[in-house]
Amino acid sequence: MSQSSPFLSHEQLLEVFNLTHTATAVHVGETAIIQTANDAMLRIWGKDRSVIGKSLEEALPELKGQPFIDMFRKVWLEGLVISGKDTAADIKIDGELQTFYFDFEYRAIKDDQGKTICILHTAIDVSERVLRHKALEREREKEEALQREQTLNEELAATIEELATTNEELVATNEELQETQETLHTLNNELELRVVERFNQLSESEKRFRTMAEGTDIFIAVGNESGNAIYFNKPWTELTGRSMKDLLDFGWADLIHPEDRDRYVNIYLSALAEKKPFTGEFRILTQKGDYRWLLASGPPRFHADGSFAGYISSCIDITERKLIEIERQNQNKLIEASSEFIGIAELDMSIQYLNPAALKKLGWLSISNRTILDCVFPEDRLMAEKILPDILNNNTFRQEIRFWNEKTGIPFWIEWNGFAIRNEETNKTIAIATVSPDITERKLYQEELQGINMEMAAANEELATINEELAKTHDDLIQYTNKLSDSEEKLRQAIETGRMGTWSINPKTLEVTMSGFVKELLGLPLDGPVEMDMMMKAVNPDYHNMLFSTLENAMKNHLPSDTEYPIKNLINGQEKWVRATGRVFLDHHGNATEYSGLFIDITEQKLDELRKNDFIGMVSHELKTPLTAINGFVQVLQRKAKKDEDNYAIIALDKAHSQIRKMTNMINGFLNVSRLESGKLLIEKTNFNLDELLKETIEETYVSQSSHQIILNPTCEVNINADRNKIGNVISNLISNGLKYSDNGTRIEITCKLHNTEVEVQIKDEGIGIKPGDIDKLFERYYRVQGNHTISGFGIGLYLSAEIIERHNGRIWVESEEGIGSVFHFTLPLD
Numbered sequence: 138m139s140q141s142s143p144f145l146s147h148e149q150l151l152e153v154f155n156l157t158h159t160a161t162a163v164h165v166g167e168t169a170i171i172q173t174a175n176d177a178m179l180r181i182w183g184k185d186r187s188v189i190g191k192s193l194e195e196a197l198p199e200l201k202g203q204p205f206i207d208m209f210r211k212v213w214l215e216g217l218v219i220s221g222k223d224t225a226a227d228i229k230i231d232g233e234l235q236t237f238y239f240d241f242e243y244r245a246i247k248d249d250q251g252k253t254i255c256i257l258h259t260a261i262d263v264s265e266r267v268l269r270h271k272a273l274e275r276e277r278e279k280e281e282a283l284q285r286e287q288t289l290n291e292e293l294a295a296t297i298e299e300l301a302t303t304n305e306e307l308v309a310t311n312e313e314l315q316e317t318q319e320t321l322h323t324l325n326n327e328l329e330l331r332v333v334e335r336f337n338q339l340s341e342s343e344k345r346f347r348t349m350a351e352g353t354d355i356f357i358a359v360g361n362e363s364g365n366a367i368y369f370n371k372p373w374t375e376l377t378g379r380s381m382k383d384l385l386d387f388g389w390a391d392l393i394h395p396e397d398r399d400r401y402v403n404i405y406l407s408a409l410a411e412k413k414p415f416t417g418e419f420r421i422l423t424q425k426g427d428y429r430w431l432l433a434s435g436p437p438r439f440h441a442d443g444s445f446a447g448y449i450s451s452c453i454d455i456t457e458r459k460l461i462e463i464e465r466q467n468q469n470k471l472i473e474a475s476s477e478f479i480g481i482a483e484l485d486m487s488i489q490y491l492n493p494a495a496l497k498k499l500g501w502l503s504i505s506n507r508t509i510l511d512c513v514f515p516e517d518r519l520m521a522e523k524i525l526p527d528i529l530n531n532n533t534f535r536q537e538i539r540f541w542n543e544k545t546g547i548p549f550w551i552e553w554n555g556f557a558i559r560n561e562e563t564n565k566t567i568a569i570a571t572v573s574p575d576i577t578e579r580k581l582y583q584e585e586l587q588g589i590n591m592e593m594a595a596a597n598e599e600l601a602t603i604n605e606e607l608a609k610t611h612d613d614l615i616q617y618t619n620k621l622s623d624s625e626e627k628l629r630q631a632i633e634t635g636r637m638g639t640w641s642i643n644p645k646t647l648e649v650t651m652s653g654f655v656k657e658l659l660g661l662p663l664d665g666p667v668e669m670d671m672m673m674k675a676v677n678p679d680y681h682n683m684l685f686s687t688l689e690n691a692m693k694n695h696l697p698s699d700t701e702y703p704i705k706n707l708i709n710g711q712e713k714w715v716r717a718t719g720r721v722f723l724d725h726h727g728n729a730t731e732y733s734g735l736f737i738d739i740t741e742q743k744l745d746e747l748r749k750n751d752f753i754g755m756v757s758h759e760l761k762t763p764l765t766a767i768n769g770f771v772q773v774l775q776r777k778a779k780k781d782e783d784n785y786a787i788i789a790l791d792k793a794h795s796q797i798r799k800m801t802n803m804i805n806g807f808l809n810v811s812r813l814e815s816g817k818l819l820i821e822k823t824n825f826n827l828d829e830l831l832k833e834t835i836e837e838t839y840v841s842q843s844s845h846q847i848i849l850n851p852t853c854e855v856n857i858n859a860d861r862n863k864i865g866n867v868i869s870n871l872i873s874n875g876l877k878y879s880d881n882g883t884r885i886e887i888t889c890k891l892h893n894t895e896v897e898v899q900i901k902d903e904g905i906g907i908k909p910g911d912i913d914k915l916f917e918r919y920y921r922v923q924g925n926h927t928i929s930g931f932g933i934g935l936y937l938s939a940e941i942i943e944r945h946n947g948r949i950w951v952e953s954e955e956g957i958g959s960v961f962h963f964t965l966p967l968d
Contacts, residue, residue: 154173154175155175155176156175156176157175157177158177159177159259159260159261160175160177160178160180160181160259160260160261160262161174161175161177161178161257161258161259161260162174162175162178162258163255163256163257163258164193164209164213164255164256164258165254165255165256166192166213167209167210167213167214168192168193168194168209168210169192169193169194169206169209169210169213169256170190170191170192170193171188171189171190171191171192171193171196172189172255173189174186174188174189178258178260181228181237181239181260181262182196182197182228183228183229183230183231184196184197193205193206193209194206197228197229198229199227199228199229199234200226200227200228203226203227205226208243209243209256212243212244212245212253212256213245213253213256214253215245216245216247216251216253217243217245218242218243218244218245219242219243220240220241220242220243221239221240221241222240222263223238223240223263223266223267224238224239224240224241225237225238226238226239237262237264238262238263238264238266238267238268239260239261239262239263239264240260240261240263241258241259241260241261242257242258242259242260243256243257243258244256244257244258244259351370351371353370353372354372355372355451355452355453356370356372356373356376356431356451356452356453356454357369357370357372357373357449357450357451357452358370358373358389358449358450358452359447359448359449359450360409360435360447360448360450361446361447362444362445362446362447363447364405364406364409364447365385366384366385366389367385367447368381368385369381369384369385369389373389375424376421376423376424376429377389377392377421377422377423377424378423378424379392379424389421390402392421392422393419393420393421393422394419394420394421394422394428396420397418397419397420398419400417400419401417401418401419401433404416404417405417405435408435408437408448409448412437412445413437414434414435414436414437415433415434415435415448415450416432416433416434416435417432417433418430418431418432418433418455418459419431419433429454429456430454430455430456430458430459430460431452431453431454431455432452432453432455433450433451433452434450434451434452435448435449435450435451436448436449470720470722470731470733472492473492473493473720474697474718474719474720474733474734474735475492475494475718475735476494476575476697476699476718477492477494477572477573477574477575478492478494478495478498478540478551478571478572478573478574478575479491479492479494479495479570479571479572479573480492480495480509480512480570480571481558481568481569481570481571482508482509482568482569482570482571483568483569484566484567484568484569485508486508486509486510486525486569487506487507487508488504488507488508488509488511489504489568490504491504498540498542498549498575499512499540499541499542499543500542500543500544500545501543509521509525509569509571510522510525512540512541513538513539513540513541514538514539514540514541514548515541516539517538517539520536520538521538524536524553524555525555525569533554533555533556533557534553534554534555534556535552535553535554535555536552536553536555537550537551537552537553537576537580538550538551538553539551549575549577550575550576550577550579550580551573551574551575551576551577552573552574552576553571553573554571554572554573555569555570555571556569556570556571557569557570558570637654637735637736637737637738638651638652638653638654638655638658638735638736639651639652639655639733639734639735639736640652640655640717640719640733640734640735640736641731641732641733642688642731642732642733643731644692644721644729644730644731644732647669648666649667649668649669649672650667651667651736652736654736655736658704658706658713658715658736658738659672659675659704659706659707660675660706660707660708660709661675661707671707674707675704675705675706675707676702676703676704677702677703677704677705680702680703683700683702684700684702687700688732691719691721691732692721692729692732695721695723695729696721697718697719697720697721698717698718698719698720698734699716699717699718699719700716700717701714701715701716701717701739701743702714702715702717703715713738713740714738714739714740714742714743714744715736715737715738715739715740716736716737716739717734717735717736717737718734718735718737719732719733719734719735720732720733720734767797771790771793771797774786774790775787775790775791778790820859820860820863820941820944820945821860821862822858822859822860823858823859823860823861824856824857824858825856825857825859825861826854826855826856827852827853827855827856827857827864827889827896827898827965828852828853828854828855828889830861830864830865830868831849831852831868831887831889831898832849833865834865834868834869834872835847835849835872835887837869844876844881844882845875845876845879845881845882845883845884845885846882846883846884846885847872847884847885847887848884848885848886848887849887850886850887850888850889852889853889853890853891853896855889855891855896855967857896857965857967859945859965860941860945863941864941864945864965866937866938866941867938867941867942867963868887868898868900870934870935870937870938871900871938871961871963872885872887872900873934874902874934874935874961875900875901875902875904875959875961876902878902878904878905878959879902879903879904879905879958880903880904883902883903883904884902884903885900885901885902886899886900886901887899887900887901888901892964894966894967894968895947895964895965895966895967896964896965896967897962897963897964898962898963898964898965899960899961899962900960900961901958901959901960901961902958902959902960903957903958904958904959905955905956906953906954906955906956906957906958906959907951907953907955907959908955912951912953915935915951916935916936916938916939916949917936938963942963942964942965945965945966946966947963947964947965947966948962948963948964949961949962949963949964950962950963
């Protein structure tokens with residue numbers, strides 16, 4: 138016989154909960170969503186059960202502006218308990234807003250991990266008790282007032298008696314006052330004589346002050362005890378071009394630069410309120426129309442009796458010093474925005490400074506108790522220990538070496554450019570500096586080139602030579618611009634002589650400021666302001682959308698930028714390639730104050746890349762001819778081997794044919810990259826059925842691959858307008874990619890989905906998956922996933938696929954989980 142459970146059901150618990158006399162509710166989330174509330178709580182709120190599931194503010198709009206909503210949010214976020222007694226709350230009952238008083242508690246309920254899962258809200262209506270207490274208080278106050286009135290009446294009667302006695306005394310005193318008045322008249326005459334004499338002395342003193350103030354080049358002003366100006370000396374009127382009267386009518390305040398006005402006026406008024414000295418810097422508009430920086434200081438002055446008399450303020454011109462400070466700040470911003478590894482160390486190798494890019498690469502939070510050797514990968518430290526002492530004698534060195542990220546343990550290659558910082562007077566070395574580019578990609582690319590087949594050896598040697606020339610050109614440019622980052626003078630010279638310049642955009646006004654080098658490169662006037670529209674005329678129109686998108690992304694999301702695009706000089710028509718790097722600088726409130734960076738002439742580098750692509754295309758094209766001949770001979774031998782039933786020859790020739798097909802795909806890939814980057818990869822669109830193309834591609838894959846299951850899920854039957862061959866290459870490449878990185882016997886699933894304006898193709902594998910750090914770079918040229926170098930390939934298939942889809946105005950992306958597999962997606966527009 139079964140025994141019923143001793144525990145109440147959920148519905149029974151709610152019934153019991155509703156019968157409790159204490160008003161109780163349960164809330165969830167920052168907005169205090171009402172999970173449940175008993176009848177007692179609903180009566181307090183004046184609501185029915187329709188409020189269940191709503192946030193507290195939606196259920197009781199009258200609570201907006203009262204502290205209870207914020208209390209709930211604080212309890213939820215911080216896991217607190219907040220309670221109160223006799224707390225007033227305005228609640229709308231039957232459409233009328235009434236004030237009630239409650240003893241309440243908001244208690245965070247947590248799970249085993251300490252995470253808040255709900256808030257228990259209890260309340261007791263104590264309005265009657267509070268109102269009764271207030272009524273008693275009023276009665277007590279009335280009684281005390283009556284007692285005070287009775288006491289005052291008694292005191293008044295006694296005072297009247299005292300006044301009668303005092304009146305007699307006043308008659309006698311009046312006679313004495315008459316005698317005293319005659320004495321005071323005599324003293325008053327003497328005082329008037331002394332006042333006239335003191336006035337004459339003060340007038341003479343004021344004349345001496347004005348003579349001295351008018352004869353100095355310091356800006357002197359005098360203010361009275363109310364803060365109003367009563368005097369400005371001659372340098373003020375000469376600087377501003379305004380008369381004394383205009384300046385005295387508070388006419389000096391509107392001349393202060395708008396960005397400095399409120400700050401300086403507040404400094405002055407705060408000092409005036411406390412009668413204390415003040416000091417401040419501000420820019421003032423001169424009669425020439427420019428601004429000058431002034432440093433103002435004003436000690437308070439006091440009368441002889443100690444009362445406050447106002448200020449005598451003096452200002453000195455500090456424009457030159459401020460311009461030097463601003464220039465230093467701009468140079469420091471350039472260093473902070475640089476993507477290079479920049480650092481300075483003491484002679485004992487302890488690190489004095491690292492820029493943000495260096496700290497990020499190393500995975501460090503600070504440089505405290507760090508040395509240069511801590512940056513170096515442990516396996517390379519012996520070499521570093523031999524190099525560093527030589528810098529004290531040789532002044533500079535350059536060495537390719539591995540640094541490492543301590544968090545991940547992964548090394549990265551840099552070209553270590555080190556040089557000594559010397560004292561200008563003694564020529565003694567006082568510190569060591571490094572400005573080093575990250576060359577990890579170049580090093581990995583060089584390792585990839587070493588694994589290419591012997592048939593490609595000649596082409597690889599030519600490519601390596603071109604890469605070395607490009608690296609040498611890049612090294613020369615970096616060595617020119619990064620001589621000494623912490624030295625303002627050397628950094629300025631590097632920027633001026635390294636074929637680069639600086640630019641800046643005001644986030645609020647979009648006003649553009651750029652150095653002379655950038656203006657000359659674009660063909661803009663050197664002595665006039667730069668308009669955005671004028672600057673964009675020099676940029677190739679095909680890149681306008683990209684630049685505006687980059688600007689919007691930087692201003693909105695405060696992300697750094699790095700773009701390359703062609704320009705045409707507006708004066709001489711000369712075409713060049715440039716690279717613009719930039720970073721948004723924020724104030725302490727997180728608001729953008731400046732978007733600035735470097736503008737670099739990379740024309741030679743681009744030309745070298747084009748020459749390299751032409752060479753790759755030429756070599757790839759030439760290799761196809763002998764490869765085609767070899768393929769023909771292999772096919773002839775295959776037919777002969779099958780005819781002779783020579784099993785060994787059949788297997789060997791099948792493997793040879795497979796390798797020839799792989800080599801052909803590699804060469805076609807290089808040719809497509811060359812055509813793509815030289816602008817010769819044409820998109821020839823036709824109307825075709827996407828489902829038929831998927832089936833054809835899968836059938837072709839089955840001919841050469843029998844080790845995996847390739848499954849085509851129910852398709853979407855759609856016709857599209859696109860380049861059929863190019864889209865077929867994308868599908869084939871993504872399927873081959875899944876086969877390459879998946880174990881034998883696993884499944885490859887292809888799915889087609891229709892959306893409103895586009896069609897989506899998904900290719901899912903059960904392979905090794907992709908690390909999160911590799912996903913963002915997966916579609917870059919020659920990029921290969923770390924740790925999978927045992928699998929052949931050059932990293933161009935996904936790059937070409939992405940370019941083809943982009944030229945069709947589609948999207949391509951990947952979702953992956955390590956050890957589970959990957960899903961590649963791409964879309965094509967339907968119109």
